[in-house]
Amino acid sequence: MAAPHGDVTFRGGSFGAQLALKELCHVYGTERHLYSDAYPVVALSTKSRMSKSYGKIVGPWFEGQGWATIEDVKAGRKKKAKATKAHKQGFDEAIGDKLPNWGN
Numbered sequence: 001m002a003a004p005h006g007d008v009t010f011r012g013g014s015f016g017a018q019l020a021l022k023e024l025c026h027v028y029g030t031e032r033h034l035y036s037d038a039y040p041v042v043a044l045s046t047k048s049r050m051s052k053s054y055g056k057i058v059g060p061w062f063e064g065q066g067w068a069t070i071e072d073v074k075a076g077r078k079k080k081a082k083a084t085k086a087h088k089q090g091f092d093e094a095i096g097d098k099l100p101n102w103g104n
Contacts, residue, residue, distance in 0.1 A: 010044060016059020020047070024062045031067075038067040 012020075028040055047061035 010060070012060055014059060016047075016049070016057065019049075020059065020061045027064060035067040038069045038072075041065045041068050 010017075024040065024042065031040075032038075041064075042062040043065050045061045045063045046058050048056055048058050051057050
């Protein structure tokens with residue numbers, strides 16, 4: 001049974017599912033600072049890989065579709081092409097002081 005908003009959950013214990021989840025975690029970890037309060041929206045797909053023992057193996061894969069906030073999902077908006085980027089503080093702003101310019 002699908003969730004009322006049309007989203008579904010994925011459950012898998014295969015090596016391919018582990019690879020897909022590992023890659024999704026990598027993308028989230030490297031890009032989450034760009035999208036404050038947003039989460040990745042993905043579509044379930046497939047990806048091939050080669051095995052020495054079995055040849056070509058097709059397994060699950062998560063294709064990134066964008067980023068969405070909890071409010072987006074509650075309002076029925078499934079994804080945003082680009083969520084609002086979080087402001088990255090510069091070093092001067094972070095410490096509340098300016099570094100001296102020693103003739104550089």
